[in-house]
Amino acid sequence: MRLTGCPMRCVWCDSEYTFTGGDHFSIDDLMTRVSSIGCKLVEVTGGEPLAQKEAFALIARLCDEGYEVLVETGGYVSTAAVDPRAKIILDVKCPGSGEASRNHWPNLDHLRANKDEVKFVVANRDDWEFACDVTRRYQLETRAHAVLISPVWGKVDLKELANWVATSGLNVRLQLQIHKHIWGPETRGV
Numbered sequence: 653m654r655l656t657g658c659p660m661r662c663v664w665c666d667s668e669y670t671f672t673g674g675d676h677f678s679i680d681d682l683m684t685r686v687s688s689i690g691c692k693l694v695e696v697t698g699g700e701p702l703a704q705k706e707a708f709a710l711i712a713r714l715c716d717e718g719y720e721v722l723v724e725t726g727g728y729v730s731t732a733a734v735d736p737r738a739k740i741i742l743d744v745k746c747p748g749s750g751e752a753s754r755n756h757w758p759n760l761d762h763l764r765a766n767k768d769e770v771k772f773v774v775a776n777r778d779d780w781e782f783a784c785d786v787t788r789r790y791q792l793e794t795r796a797h798a799v800l801i802s803p804v805w806g807k808v809d810l811k812e813l814a815n816w817v818a819t820s821g822l823n824v825r826l827q828l829q830i831h832k833h834i835w836g837p838e839t840r841g842v
């Protein structure tokens with residue numbers, strides 16, 4: 653479920669089409685549409701899904717109705733009021749995004765080691781070193797369920813990045829945007 657709007661402007665953003673447009677739905681309407689799909693796993697993303705205040709009620713309603721809920725957030729908005737039954741996938745913005753100064757660092761205090769994940773989107777070597785530093789400083793290997801390293805499409809040599817990850821000694825996981833490899837980088841809704 654992709655919500656419209658984002659207060660950030662990451663220089664490599666691949667979902668700028670979510671900044672505007674979209675349709676208006678009530679939470680009841682959304683529940684009907686989700687139910688019709690027949691899948692019990694729902695990811696709430698954007699844009700920045702938590703920028704819409706109604707998103708918090710939507711997430712709680714999905715949890716109430718027995719869905720497994722993943723919330724993918726850019727790390728600018730506080731996650732403190734997200735329903736605790738939902739799993740958080742929290743971006744920590746690296747310097748190459750141009751938005752690292754807007755990371756809401758207290759979000760790292762709310763991580764649950766048994767469910768939440770932290771993601772660093774890496775555009776270059778400096779970003780990788782930033783990700784390593786934050787991972788060590790905030791002990792993310794033990795405070796999060798997973799630490800994901802995701803390359804900016806077309807910006808990082810994947811073999812090089814894989815080598816950095818493999819030789820880092822850190823328990824972090826390389827995550828590719830597999831839908832772009834399968835369907836191409838411009839295809840939406842896959």
Ligand code: SF4
Nearest residue numbers: 658660662665699726
């Ligand atoms: S937080 Fe996400 S949606 Fe917002 S500008 Fe950055 S990459 Fe794009």
